[in-house]
Amino acid sequence: MRKPGSVKGLEELGRVRLSPSFFLRDFLHSEIANFHGLPNVPDDPDLAIAAGRRLCADLLEPLQARFGRLSIRSAYRSPEVNRFGNEQGYNCAVNEANYAGHIWDRRDAEGCMGATACIIVNAFIPYYEATGRWEAMAWWVHDHLPYAAMEFFPRYAAFNLTWHERPRRAIRSWIPPRRGMLTKPGMPNQEGRHEAEYGKFLSSLGQQ
Template structure:
């Protein structure tokens, strides 16, 4: 996929279906990006799609099938968003530590390609609010 340099390219990228229930745009949301105006877009869109599909198909879809809707809280971070978050105490590890984790479009030091997402399971959130042990 081409670099994201226009609204049309971003719209097309956001509409990439990663799995039955998940689209790329859900994983691009970032409070850091929104508040500070730092674009949260991958340099290597093909790699971001590749690992995003694996994350969704192998982990998030089974969770969604078991517990119902999964809410994505934090997922993809661009190099600039993650670096800014790390430097300003916004709960981001260093870029190097986040390669193949929140930074989906950069393999880690062992050339592993992966993706991370922090999610909320609303079904369990309600149970937890009622006093359920999260370790159930």
């Protein structure tokens, strides 16, 4: 598929179905792009679609099936939008660090495909606001889904969720007072099960 060169072409791209619940259009919104009048359109739609389909099928659909509606906060960024965001201090990493991350239509330095979406699990908000235990969601995903990386933020426990061809399985948080790395390969807590970390959250939903 060619990069859209018209409104009609962009409409057709947005109608591409990535999974039963998600279309590509769901992931193209960007406040940076909207406010500054920048196009947030993939240069390589086929690669963006392929990476997005794995993100949706392997991570977002199972997560939504278990906990209900997900809200997409930020997902695909074109190289132009991401570069501008980095230069303006909008919490965007440099492009090279975001290839196969928020920039779905570029492979990383190792030639791997990947995709990131910043999401909110709506059903998790009451538990998080009552307890502050963002780790409950982190460990549930760690135990159940083939994620590559997660990065948690204070507002509503939104988190970057990444699918990647070579998953590192690392979890980082920017939520005080427990900022830093929760787990990564080589840490003692990387292996085994972690039901004790999310059991109370599941109980709050009437799940086990």
